[in-house]
Amino acid sequence: MARKIMVQGTGSGKGKSLVVSILCRMLRDMGYRVAPLKSINFTAVTYRTREGLEFGYSQALQAVAAGVEPSPLFNPITPKPWPDGTISIFVFGKPVVRNARFSGRDLLLTEGGSVGEAMRREAMEDIVRKALAELESSYDVIVIEGSGPAKVRGLGIMSRAIEFANMGVARIANAPVLMIANDPDSIRGILSLMDSEERSRIKGLIVNPFEWFKTSAELGAEITPELAWRYGESVYGDLGFDIVAVLPFIEELASLPELDPVPPAPTIPLDYWDYLLTKIVKKVEKHIDMEKIARIAGL
Incomplete structure (x- = not known):
């Protein structure tokens, strides 16, 4: 049975896709067969296989990190927005809804299937369970990425x-959760929306204070791993979670497109990402406690 570990965030743009890529590469380098998984990736930026299967491009980047061929199993549900305001939904790389249009709080069908039907919880659960079952038969570790903020209201x-x-996928996979935050108040806000069972799934905290570290670097300050860990403990230590990583500012990413954008955007070539990720992992390895993460994952 494959071990699982899940990365969630207090919001979008907190570094989930990057962290999953880093964990996939570091676990692969430890000798494990690793697969990424993002159950739902709402994105206009997709990867297309030779067979014409289409899914989130960031899962192709994560597949490269894990050293495996990109597969729609890594992103089984892909809602893809179009510039005209419509949306298509791909399941295991195949379109099941084409050009559905939002209208107020309703989702109206213009062609293909119904968005509401495709996004029923029971349907999504079946899809995720199928993806997990197939991945479990081939891999030692599945690194799961959440979507957007861990909790959201009003949409x-x-x-x-x-x-x-x-948390729905965390329950299905029975996966411990690592939560990413770039400020302590965002963690407190997310926790206030969670019930006790959801909070109990959070087993570690990944601190990603990119703006603070970026400003420090621009001012000429050297953020050593030791200083980063002290910062993490002093600012986040009273939240009651094990801190498993305090990520440095990664300047190599500053000139690149977003790893997991929602609107149309340029993509990072897969071969260049493979090369760049090797450099990134070397830079961050002392900022990540992989022994602790492996223990949380049950490895």
Whole structure:
């Protein structure tokens, strides 16, 4: 049975896709067969296989990190927005909804299947269970990425989909959760929306204070691993979670497109990402306690 570990965030743009890529590469380098998994990736930036299967491009980047061929199993549900305001949904790389249009709180069909039907919780659970079953038969570790903030309110069907893609998937996979935050108040805010069972799944905290570390670097300060860990403990230590990583500012990413954008955006070539990730892992390895993460994952 494959071990699982899940990375969630207090919001979008907190570094989940990057952290999953880093963990995939570091676990691969430890000798494990590793697969990424993001159950729902709402993105206009997709990867297309030779067979014409389409899914989130960031899962192709994570596959490269893990040293495996990109597969729609890594992103089984892909809602893809179009510039005209419509949305298509791909399941295991195949379109099941084409060009559906939002209208107020309803999702109206213009062609293909119904978005509401495709995004029913029961349907999504079946899809995720199928993906997990196939991945478990081939890999030692599955590194799961959540979607957006771990908890969100007021978005109707999208709120339910996002919450499912986080703690819902954690329950299905029985996965411990590492939470990423770039400030302590965001953690407190997310925790206030969670019930006790959800909070109990959080087993570690990844601190990603990129703006603070970026400013420090621009001012000429050297953020050593020791200083980063002291910062993490002093600012986040009273939250009651093990701190498993305090990420440095990674200047190599500053000139690159977002790893997991929602709107159309340029993509990072896969071969260049493979090369760059080797450099990134070397830079961050002392900022990540992989022994602690492996223990949390049950390895």
